[in-house]
Amino acid sequence: MTKKESFQLEFEQHVTEGLKAFPKFLSSKYIYDDRGDELFQQIMALPEYYLTNAEYNIVDQYKADLRMLFENNKGFDLIELGAGDGKKTKVLLKELHENGTNFTYIPIDISQHAIDDLASSIKGTWPNMDVQGEQGTYFNVLKELAKYNQRPKAIIVLGSNIGNLSHDEAINFLKQIQEIMSPEDVLFMGFDQKKDPLTIQNAYADTTGVTQEFNRNLLHRLNKEMQADFNVDQFEHWEAYDPETGTAKSYLLATEACDVHIKKLDLKVSFNKWETIHTEISQKYDDQIVEWLANQSGLKITQIFEDNKKLFKNYLFKKN
Numbered sequence: 001m002t003k004k005e006s007f008q009l010e011f012e013q014h015v016t017e018g019l020k021a022f023p024k025f026l027s028s029k030y031i032y033d034d035r036g037d038e039l040f041q042q043i044m045a046l047p048e049y050y051l052t053n054a055e056y057n058i059v060d061q062y063k064a065d066l067r068m069l070f071e072n073n074k075g076f077d078l079i080e081l082g083a084g085d086g087k088k089t090k091v092l093l094k095e096l097h098e099n100g101t102n103f104t105y106i107p108i109d110i111s112q113h114a115i116d117d118l119a120s121s122i123k124g125t126w127p128n129m130d131v132q133g134e135q136g137t138y139f140n141v142l143k144e145l146a147k148y149n150q151r152p153k154a155i156i157v158l159g160s161n162i163g164n165l166s167h168d169e170a171i172n173f174l175k176q177i178q179e180i181m182s183p184e185d186v187l188f189m190g191f192d193q194k195k196d197p198l199t200i201q202n203a204y205a206d207t208t209g210v211t212q213e214f215n216r217n218l219l220h221r222l223n224k225e226m227q228a229d230f231n232v233d234q235f236e237h238w239e240a241y242d243p244e245t246g247t248a249k250s251y252l253l254a255t256e257a258c259d260v261h262i263k264k265l266d267l268k269v270s271f272n273k274w275e276t277i278h279t280e281i282s283q284k285y286d287d288q289i290v291e292w293l294a295n296q297s298g299l300k301i302t303q304i305f306e307d308n309k310k311l312f313k314n315y316l317f318k319k320n
Helices: 003-020 034-044 051-070 087-098 112-125 138-145 167-180 197-203 210-225 287-297
Strands: 076-081 103-109 153-157 186-192 235-242 247-254 258-262 267-271 276-283 299-306 312-319
Touching (some): 003 267, 034 112, 051 087, 076 087, 076 138, 087 103, 087 112, 103 112, 210 235
Parallel strands (some): 076 103, 076 153, 153 186
Antiparallel strands (some): 186 312, 258 267
């Protein structure tokens, strides 16, 4: 079975499980096809969506410090989980390139389209840069990353991707990273911080409706790839942020009762009016929570980097 076939089978199994469940759920990771990638680019450009600019400010401000933390006599592998368009990473790549650093860049993303675009863009700017993109989900690809053990690794996870995981899932994810790390390796990861709840609410519920279309892309994919008959316009996006737990949750709401047939899966699904499909969590953190996650995962925080507006932080971890 090819990697693409394996991913498609995993997607189909997830849809069957998620839409048979109560309450219903679908993972946001399946939003990302060509159209989903394009919509996320639009979200990142929204003034309400502070996360991208905040982390860009961190990478730009500390790029020389990061280069010195990552580089060593043997060279290193720069492994990025959830690379996307690489906008922030390119700031670091430019710094590494201009200083003649010996490294290989290994971007990993669930979207093959994103990987192809990123690799093409980097080769257009730096033709001699060693780029080895891989498509896949974090958990599947982590097993393969153990083979990168000939020289130190700098593993980077930008954009608060860990925020899409519950605390238990995050600990499991961090443990898996920790297990493939040597004492020389480092992990550089973004964590969106707790802040004014309205700022967070607005970031995930913009007035232009781009975020709604982004979430609806899940249903468009089911219609296109699994011959489903969702009336997509009957589903609306809803965002709810709980400042006590630091959890922002995204839902698709059925505005009318309806029956949906997913032909490829031979699956019939009924929705009551206002029934939900839970699509995403976006967890927010403080230093105490991140330290607890690290301790539970066999990691230790060695440095913390914060943007100028104090909205976002990146933490540098080593194996404990």
